[in-house]
Amino acid sequence: MRTIQARRNAHFWNKVLATSFLAITWATSCFAANNAQSVADFFVGRPAPDFRLKDLDGRDVQLSSLKGDIVLLDFWASWCGPCRAEIPMIQSISKQFAKKDVVVIGVNSEEPEETVRRFVAKSKLTYQIVPTVNNPSVIRDYAAIALPDRKS
Helix, strand or coil, X not given: CHHHHHHHHHHHHHHHXXXXXXXXXXXXXXXXXXXXCCHHHHHCCCCCCCCEEECCCCCEEXXXXXXXXXXXXXXXXXXXXXXXXXXXXXXXXXXXXXXXXXXXXXXXXXXXXXXXXXXXXXXXXXXXXXXXCCCCXXXXXXXXXXXXXXXX
């Protein structure tokens, strides 16, 4: 029994690593195409850019208040196919590590709040979601410019 669970865990983490690798590779290529600096040069050795946004329940979410926790920021949009494809994995990570100082925050990419609310309800997301429609600088600060366009 333990072997089956170990295989499932290994399979889950292989999927997480593969998806993360693809996302980082894709983001790096998109970022590098638009900027002389690489993503690594831009972020490594620096604190993560702080932000304060309201979640869908009206609560303040400030990144710096989570210092000491592991924070997974997932930048997404409801119209983005790859974003929608990774949501079940993000949801699983959120549930699996909720009691282990891992915080998952879905950062929506500038969609109207009502659109975000409908998508979150339909997808039954339980992790914290912050819309950026009133503070799009967060998207720029994190160089989250690699979302496919709506025609993709």
